[in-house]
Amino acid sequence: MKTKERILQEALRQFNERGISQVGVRDIARSLDMSAGNLSYHFSRKADIIIELLTRFRKSNDLIYERYFEIGPSLSGFLDCLREVFNNQYEHAGLMVGQGEVQEIIRQHFNYKDAEHNRKDFFRRIFTGLRDSGELTLSAADIDFLISFISLFGRFWMIEAAVSFADWPREKIIDYYIGLIERQLSLFKV
């Protein structure tokens, strides 16, 4: 594998395990048997590693949502899609839990407004589809509410889980949060 890939892989592994702030560039370099200077040849700043990991993570999430639209609207399909996204988030836990440090990087290197708008647009299309297909009864205000609900849940369930359910296995944690969202949506079932 190319050195760059090995660095990314090892960095993500350690970020997930100990948290971004606890992992130094020297730690990553040492685990890969290379010098810190060499690592900085490939990624001149620690932030660059995080930026690359974030970019790939976002892309993989968008792909999951797009696949949902190809299949067509259904509540169970949406929950399956969400479960896939949650699993993907879980595999990038280090990036999501390290809010404080990561947020600053996102602010500087990504157009957050755009990304957020896209995400909310995804959800709007999904909920509108579920209304039109007749699976859910949703007023315009209900849709706005559900978008707000799921935006916040989808962004922070991992952080809560990392603290409150640290001893739960992954499957159980994801079941719990998907279950909450399922219950929320079921309040609007026809």
Added chain:
Amino acid sequence: MKTKERILQEALRQFNERGISQVGVRDIARSLDMSAGNLSYHFSRKADIIIELLTRFRKSNDLIYERYFEIGPSLSGFLDCLREVFNNQYEHAGLMVGQGEVQEIIRQHFNYKDAEHNRKDFFRRIFTGLRDSGELTLSAADIDFLISFISLFGRFWMIEAAVSFADWPREKIIDYYIGLIERQLSLFKV
């Protein structure tokens, strides 16, 4: 004012303004026209400042909830109480938004399980009261769901707001989130 109080006040001000990770002990000392060494006489570690701020913050939040119980259960009373808590959280935004760094301190210096259990217990008493008073129709599963819902919302709305609604005035932000919770609870109105 005692030096210790001045340090806490200035630290919180800068944490709120720039985020915990961006504020060094030297920054705080400089703003107060004192040496870094003097600051470290009063608080030997940066974490000690955060611990003291967190302790006071928690105590003030608990007081707000306890006042609610003295008045007696009512949906509007609960929302007023929540608005007060949210305002208090807003005034301690730095502590809430800096998750990554703060979480490690909480893990080490507070009994998180206990605190969380207490908070969920607060909410259970509140929702049970609203059910018994006849304002809401809630099954046992509904109550569990609402506790999960409000635990996550109450913990993370500030972080989302700091990123997504950074340009909104405080009043508007809090109205938005209180409104979401109000809408959620209204789904269970008799």
Added chain:
DNA sequence: GTCTATACAAGGATAGAC
């Protein structure tokens, strides 16, 4: 008890040899 000055370690970043 309060404060200044200073030293040290750890981590991110960079320059330059090979």
Added chain:
DNA sequence: GTCTATCCTTGTATAGAC
């Protein structure tokens, strides 16, 4: 592409003046 050496910032600790 890889390494060594070095710098700078930040948290932390302490000796010593008042």
